[in-house]
Amino acid sequence: MRIGIIDSGVDYTHADFGGPGTEQAFTAVDGAAPAPAGLFPNAKVAGGKDLVGDDYNPDPSAPNSQPVPHPDANPIDCALNGHGTHVAGTAAGYGVTAAGQTYRGPYRPGLDPAGFKVGPGAAPEAQLYAIRVFGCSGSTDQLAQALDVAADPNGDGDLTDRLDVVNLSLGSSFGNPDDADALAADRLAELGTVVVAAAGNEGDVYAIGGSPGIAPRVLAVAASVDRHGDADGIRVLAPPALAGLVPAHWSAKYQQWSTAEVTGDLVAPVDQADGCTVFDAADAARLKGKVALLSWHTKDPDRACGSAARADHAADAGALGALFAADGDNLGELAGDDRVPVAILARADGERLTRAVAEGTVRVQLATPGNQLHGAVAQDQPQRVDTLTSFTSRGIGQPGLVKPDLAAPGETVWSAKAGSGGGGMREDGTSMAAPHVAGLAALVRAAHPGWSVAEVKAALMNTAGDTWRGDNRTGPVYGPERAGAGRARVDLAVRTPAVAYAAGEGAVEGAVGLSFGPVPVARRTELTREVEVRNLGDLPLTYTTGYLPATELPGAAFEPSPARIQVPAGGTARVKVTLRVPGRLDRAPDPTIDTVQGGRARSYRGELSGRLLLTPASGDAPALRVPLFAAPRPASELAAGLQARAARPGSSLLVLNGTAAPSGAGGLVSAFQLGGEAKRWPDCPADGLCVSTPAERAANLRAAGAATDAPAVGAGPLEHGTLYLAAALWGPAATPVGQFGVRASLDVDGDGRTDAVVSADRLRGSDVLVARTVDARTGTELDVQPLNARWGDTDTDLLDSDALVLPVRLAALPGLTGRIRYGLWTGFAAGGVPSAADALSSIGLDGERPTLTIDVLHPALDIRSAADGRAAIAAPAQPGTLLDVRRDPAGAAARLLLVHHLNPDGRRAEVVALR
Numbered sequence: 031m032r033i034g035i036i037d038s039g040v041d042y043t044h045a046d047f048g049g050p051g052t053e054q055a056f057t058a059v060d061g062a063a064p065a066p067a068g069l070f071p072n073a074k075v076a077g078g079k080d081l082v083g084d085d086y087n088p089d090p091s092a093p094n095s096q097p098v099p100h101p102d103a104n105p106i107d108c109a110l111n112g113h114g115t116h117v118a119g120t121a122a123g124y125g126v127t128a129a130g131q132t133y134r135g136p137y138r139p140g141l142d143p144a145g146f147k148v149g150p151g152a153a154p155e156a157q158l159y160a161i162r163v164f165g166c167s168g169s170t171d172q173l174a175q176a177l178d179v180a181a182d183p184n185g186d187g188d189l190t191d192r193l194d195v196v197n198l199s200l201g202s203s204f205g206n207p208d209d210a211d212a213l214a215a216d217r218l219a220e221l222g223t224v225v226v227a228a229a230g231n232e233g234d235v236y237a238i239g240g241s242p243g244i245a246p247r248v249l250a251v252a253a254s255v256d257r258h259g260d261a262d263g264i265r266v267l268a269p270p271a272l273a274g275l276v277p278a279h280w281s282a283k284y285q286q287w288s289t290a291e292v293t294g295d296l297v298a299p300v301d302q303a304d305g306c307t308v309f310d311a312a313d314a315a316r317l318k319g320k321v322a323l324l325s326w327h328t329k330d331p332d333r334a335c336g337s338a339a340r341a342d343h344a345a346d347a348g349a350l351g352a353l354f355a356a357d358g359d360n361l362g363e364l365a366g367d368d369r370v371p372v373a374i375l376a377r378a379d380g381e382r383l384t385r386a387v388a389e390g391t392v393r394v395q396l397a398t399p400g401n402q403l404h405g406a407v408a409q410d411q412p413q414r415v416d417t418l419t420s421f422t423s424r425g426i427g428q429p430g431l432v433k434p435d436l437a438a439p440g441e442t443v444w445s446a447k448a449g450s451g452g453g454g455m456r457e458d459g460t461s462m463a464a465p466h467v468a469g470l471a472a473l474v475r476a477a478h479p480g481w482s483v484a485e486v487k488a489a490l491m492n493t494a495g496d497t498w499r500g501d502n503r504t505g506p507v508y509g510p511e512r513a514g515a516g517r518a519r520v521d522l523a524v525r526t527p528a529v530a531y532a533a534g535e536g537a538v539e540g541a542v543g544l545s546f547g548p549v550p551v552a553r554r555t556e557l558t559r560e561v562e563v564r565n566l567g568d569l570p571l572t573y574t575t576g577y578l579p580a581t582e583l584p585g586a587a588f589e590p591s592p593a594r595i596q597v598p599a600g601g602t603a604r605v606k607v608t609l610r611v612p613g614r615l616d617r618a619p620d621p622t623i624d625t626v627q628g629g630r631a632r633s634y635r636g637e638l639s640g641r642l643l644l645t646p647a648s649g650d651a652p653a654l655r656v657p658l659f660a661a662p663r664p665a666s667e668l669a670a671g672l673q674a675r676a677a678r679p680g681s682s683l684l685v686l687n688g689t690a691a692p693s694g695a696g697g698l699v700s701a702f703q704l705g706g707e708a709k710r711w712p713d714c715p716a717d718g719l720c721v722s723t724p725a726e727r728a729a730n731l732r733a734a735g736a737a738t739d740a741p742a743v744g745a746g747p748l749e750h751g752t753l754y755l756a757a758a759l760w761g762p763a764a765t766p767v768g769q770f771g772v773r774a775s776l777d778v779d780g781d782g783r784t785d786a787v788v789s790a791d792r793l794r795g796s797d798v799l800v801a802r803t804v805d806a807r808t809g810t811e812l813d814v815q816p817l818n819a820r821w822g823d824t825d826t827d828l829l830d831s832d833a834l835v836l837p838v839r840l841a842a843l844p845g846l847t848g849r850i851r852y853g854l855w856t857g858f859a860a861g862g863v864p865s866a867a868d869a870l871s872s873i874g875l876d877g878e879r880p881t882l883t884i885d886v887l888h889p890a891l892d893i894r895s896a897a898d899g900r901a902a903i904a905a906p907a908q909p910g911t912l913l914d915v916r917r918d919p920a921g922a923a924a925r926l927l928l929v930h931h932l933n934p935d936g937r938r939a940e941v942v943a944l945r
Contacts, residue, residue, distance in 0.1 A: 031156040031472040032076065033121050034196040034223075035465075036176045037114030039107035040160035042075040044115060045132045045452035046123035046148050047158065052451045056109070065104045074124060077183060078105035078160030081175055087168025096165070099172060108166035109449030116457050117199045118151075118158050119446030121465035122472070125150035130452040143258055144408070148446050148454040152469025152520075153476075159183060159193055163200075173200070173242070174214045181218055189221060194475055197468035198227040198242060199461035203423070204768035204859070205230075205241025207431065208723035212245040219247035219483050219540065224475065226251060226468040228460035229434040230423030234512070234623055235797055236635070236829055237764035239425035239433050247540030249471070249487055250433045253422040253440025253463040254497050254517050255414045260444040260456060263407040264353065264373055265395040267293070272386055277407040278353070278373035279456075281337060281366025288401035292371050294350040296383065296392040298323040305340035309347045318348035321394055323387055326374055328358030328420065333794075337374075341367035351396045355380025358420070371396040405454060409442065413501040416517055418508055422460055425511050426764065427637065429547035430538035432659040435514040436490060437497050438466035470520040477524040478566075484540060485566065488529035491515035491542045492654040493522035496578075499622045506621035509580035509639035510543055510657035516641075522652040528571055528597060530644055530654045533562035533604065543657030544642070546609050548635070548830040550665035550934040552689060555611040560604045561590075561642055561656050565597040572596050572647040573654070575605055579640040581620045585612035586638045588658050594647070607642060607658060615664045616693045617825050627796035630816075631823035634797060635830070637661050663827065664693035666932040668907055670942045676914065682944065683896060684913040684926075691932045695825055697907035698931040700818075700835055701893035701915075702735030702756045704941055705852070705882040705927075706873040710760045727761020728832070729770040733939055734758070734854040734873040735927035736884040739901035740840060741892050748840050748848070753886060754819065754903050755788065755836040756929055757854050758939030762832040766790045766799060766817060770856050773864045774836055775806070775880045777851040778843045782879055786843055787864050788836045790817060799828055801836040803843075809863040813842035818931065819904045826904055826931045833929045833938045835903065840886060848887040853880035885918075891926065891944075892916040904931065915944065 043059060045051030049069060059066060061084055071077050083100035090097070107115045125133035126148040133146065137154050161179050163172040179185075180193045196218065205212060219225045229250045230240035243250030261277035280287060297320045299305065299313040305324040309317060322344040327333045337354070344352040345367050354364075354374040366372035373396060375383065386392045397403065419441045425433035440463030447455040467490065474486050481489070494516035499505040508516075531537075532544040536559050544559050565571050575590040589608045597603040617636040619625050625632060637659070644654040671687035690696040708731045714720035721727055733756075740751030757772045766772065767790050774788040784806045791802040799822070803813040815837040818826035828834065840846060853874035855866050866878040874882035884890075895905045896912035905911075907930070915926070926942040 031153060031194045031476050032159050033153065033156050033468055033472055034159045034161055034180045034193040035114055035118045035121065036161045036163055036173065036180065036196060036198055037117050037200065038111040038164040039080065039105045039114045039162040040075055040118045040158060041107045041115040041448040042070045042072060044446050045126045045130060046119045046446040047074040048072050048124060048132050051130060051132065053449060056449045056451065059106050061104055061106050062102055063104065065106065070104065074158055075160055076157040079103060079179055080105045080162040081172045082163055082165055082170065084108060084166050086165035088171045089169045092168055094167065105160035105162040107448040110166045111164060112448035113199065113461065114160065114162065115448035116445040116455065117197060117461060117465045119148060120443060120462060121151050121197055121469040122153045122156040122158050123148065123151040123446055124154055126452045147452055148444065152466050153472040156469065156472045173211045177214045177218045180223060181221055192221060192223050195224045195226065195468050195471045197465050198225065199464045201228055201230055201240030201243055203230055203232050203238050203240055205239055205244035206723065206725045206769060207244050207246060208725065209241040212242040215242035216245035216247045216540065222483060224471040224483050224486050225249065226464050226471060228464040229425060231421045231459050232423045233421050233795055234424050235795065236424055237426055237768055238423050240423060244426060244433055246431055246538045247483065249435045249467055249490065250425065251460060251464040251467045252434045252437040252513050253419040253460045254437040255417045255419060255441050256439035257410060257412050257415050259409045259442025260405045261407040261409050261442060262405060262456060263403045265403060266392065267395060268391060268393040269386065272382065275407050276375065276379050277409055278375055279364060281341065281364040281372035283366045283368040284371045285368065287371065287397045287404060289399055290397045291399060292351050292397040293393065293395045294319065294321045296321045296323050296353065296387055296394050298384065298387050304334055305343050306335035308343055314347040317344060320349060321396065322349040322352040323384065324352055324354050326354035326356045328356050337364040337366050337372060341370060341372045345369040355384050405444065405456065416495065416497050416503055417501065418497050418513060419458065422512065427511050427545055427547060427659045427661055428764065430536050430545055431541050432510045432543040432545040432657055435542065436467055436494055437513045437517045438463040467518055470518055470523065473520055474523050484531065485529050488531045488542050489523045489526050490518055492530055492656065493519050493526055493652045494655060495519055507580045508622050509620060509637065510659050511639065512622065515655055515657050526652045526654065527567035528563055528565045528654065530561055530563045530656050532559065534560040543659065544607060546660035549660055549662045551611045551615050551662045551692060552665045552667050553692065554613045557609045559607050561607060562602050562604050563595065563597050563644060564602050565599055568599050570596060570598050573644040574647055576643040576645065577640055578643050581637045581639045583618050583636050583638045583662060584616060586610065586615065586662055588638065588640065590642055605642065609660050611662045614692045615662060617663065627798050628793045630793065630798045631821040632797040633799050633822035633828045635661050636663060664691035664695060664932065665934050666691040666697035666930060668697050668699065668930045668933060669940060670928060673945050678916065680917045680919060682915045684915055686907055686909060686911045688909055690908045695932060698826055698904050699902060699907040700756065700904055700929040700931065701902040701913055702737040702754065702927040703884065703889060703891035704925040705734045705736055707733045708871060708873050724761060725769065728759055728763035729856045729870045730760040731854060731856055731871040731873050732758040732760045733927055733941060736852060737893065737901065737903065738884065738886040738889055739903065740886045741889065742894060742899065742901050747887060748846060751840045751886060753838050753840055753850065755852060755854060756927055757834055759832045762830050762935045765829055766831065766834050767792045769859060771859050772834060772836065773855055773857060775853045775866050775875065775878065776843065777880050779845040780849060784866065784878060784880060785845065786812060788838050789864055790834060790836065798822065801838060803838045804863055806863060813839050815839065831938065832935045835929065849883060849885045851880040852882050852884065888918050890918050893926065
């Protein structure tokens with residue numbers, strides 16, 4: 031079996047790959063010159079190419095940006111990077127003994143980890159093929175070329191020499207199955223290579239799953255937790271009661287861990303506990319010549335700053351180094367500072383040292399010559415087996431496709447370290463989980479050389495086991511959007527005589543899991559899909575059908591039928607899976623999520639998910655599992671009805687007709703004066719701008735409008751009022767802050783230039799979805815309000831939606847006197863101050879100049895709920911609800927834009943002509 035490692039290269043001089051196993055052997059290799067004879071290729075790293083060169087980094091924002099590849103035939107890794115070497119060791123390294131020698135077998139159950147400096151990989155007898163696409167730092171745009179190499183390693187046009195397995199420990203967030211890289215990876219799998227990819231490290235955020243792992247035929251791997259891990263450490267020297275090694279996670283920028291001696295007293299600042307601001311004179315004096323003890327939040331949204339800023343402030347204060355006391359146990363990566371060592375401690379250890387510092391002198395050693403603290407702490411945590419890491423990305427659940435596919439260990443993974451000769455290092459990430467599965471896929475292919483890529487993938491998924499929210503396999507089970515089928519079990523995958531996968535109507539070629547995707551429910555609903563079971567053996571098989579729930583919605587259910595199936599030898603049989611949703615449906619959260627992030631209620635969707643279970647009626651064959659997923663949501667079917675003149679001059683009443691959502695919410699409506707409309711882009715191929723994938727419709731604006739509650743707030747309208755901007759799209763976005771985003775340009779002082787930009791955004795690392803307003807010139811944040819004017823504990827259907835509302839407080843707009851010119855536009859997600867020069871679609875822009883107008887003190891249309899007189903923004907709505915439409919005599923607006931938040935896509939936004 032040959033496993034391709036498309037990554038930063040492989041250090042083939044390392045003992046884990048049969049090399050000399052010395053640092054001198056590594057430093058003697060010139061990466062830009064041909065590899066020394068006998069070192070590469072060798073028996074383990076049997077081939078490969080460097081497609082880019084050491085200096086390559088196509089990121090234009092990086093100080094060392096260098097986008098021109100300089101390929102060569104020598105795919106050796108950089109010591110500065112080392113990612114590919116670590117990944118390759120996990121997939122198929124031989125192993126390095128405690129004496130520093132290459133271990134060449136035998137490979138059998140029960141090998142003692144204590145006997146190794148670096149343990150054997152998942153498939154230690156497989157060969158590796160190193161395809162380098164990263165320089166010594168930065169990103170890459172060479173993945174498609176690398177996949178071509180994997181399909182035809184010798185470049186002769188004959189694809190029969192394609193690699194058996196390819197590992198992609200890389201990717202980008204908010205992936206799309208139609209991305210170019212995802213399509214290329216899917217095509218390689220279709221040709222006959224098992225393609226395995228990391229699911230991403232962006233945490234529990236809806237739709238954030240990465241590409242190319244999102245491709246249907248690719249195996250996307252989430253990160254679970256195993257029992258054993260080797261951690262770096264710090265040493266407590268005093269007080270005696272605490273003396274000894276403490277596990278810690280070291281920072282990346284500091285490069286003197288093995289040469290410097292850093293020992294000092296541990297002290298905590300008085301006024302700046304987290305170190306996120308420059309230390310004042312008193313705290314700086316306390317820290318000088320000491321080791322700073324600083325607080326650290328493990329969840330990104332709770333953090334005031336990152337590790338680099340804290341470490342920089344500590345170093346500037348004269349500290350010898352810093353320890354971060356975390357409030358959790360999943361520590362993640364630290365950048366730190368290149369001047370001082372920084373390490374992070376898990377919650378219990380941090381709390382223990384914090385108490386000791388408050389009581390007396392604590393002396394610690396952070397670094398020591400000889401690297402004695404590197405990998406010095408062997409951790410045994412049986413209680414955490416088969417939990418998930420906090421960083422592993424939530425995937426997607428769309429029609430026909432649910433991701434990720436599998437989970438595998440991805441925390442505290444110890445593997446080969448580039449440039450070390452025979453040493454190892456600890457890494458965390460789905461990058462570490464993916465090569466586990468790449469190795470397992472090689473084992474399955476070796477055991478069953480006649481199986482197709484689809485059958486290998488299905489076998490690994492069908493035989494996976496549950497992952498759990500709580501320790502000791504307790505608490506709720508993670509659903510398919512977080513863990514796929516579950517944690518891989520190759521011992522079962524090689525034994526299964528059958529595989530099962532989604533088939534028939536609604537199935538996506540290459541996908542194993544069955545997904546109904548988002549399902550709007552206005553009344554009792556039943557939908558049916560099918561799973562096919564294929565018997566790969568010579569004997570008939572009988573299975574009973576069942577269902578293992580993960581996430582539940584009251585009253586909704588998956589029902590498999592028939593109760594028993596017979597599958598002939600070499601043949602197939604099908605199981606029907608019916609989704610039944612009752613007449614009333616209320617949104618309920620996935621029990622594994624945090625409904626509050628960063629102190630605010632997050633947006634979430636109700637989901638029904640679990641696994642179809644096929645249990646053999648006899649014998650010892652493994653049971654088969656197929657992920658099942660649906661996101662039913664209560665949907666209203668509201669629309670504008672009759673208009674009647676009101677008693678107030680210039681006013682009329684507009685009644686809503688239709689049906690309310692079958693839930694407690696009923697319906698919600700927001701009303702705006704229509705600013706403008708835009709045409710639907712044609713499907714490609716077509717002249718000019720066109721749409722090649724359904725996801726791109728979310729970048730195509732359909733209508734824009736504006737409203738304000740300033741006239742309704744009474745005294746101080748400019749101080750207490752809010753501007754609301756509505757955007758309707760020609761297609762739904764899985765999340766309003768993903769691949770594309772909606773923005774608004776505002777001219778508040780009438781000079782014809784954009785003064786502020788409002789963007790659909792999120793609190794960092796969360797599903798707290800907000801409208802963020804920044805100064806267009808300086809980027810200074812002016813305001814943050816919840817999208818749709820409600821936090822996530824009110825269901826305004828922000829996910830999988832084709833309309834949204836951007837609020838901004840009027841008081842946050844400096845120079846405002848009353849009249850605002852605005853324009854709405856869409857663009858790619860990007861950092862910095864958004865610029866309309868990059869607009870993909872726009873309404874109300876002349877170049878970058880906004881042209882639509884609303885007078886917030888005297889709007890042409892002032893639309894209020896007739897029930898309470900408040901502005902009709904996310905207002906409760908039912909059939910018969912009345913909107914009070916007040917016209918300004920000087921206004922010319924004659925049309926409304928209504929957003930029925932809980933209506934289905936395509937009917938959420940409605941343009942109404944006023945009579």
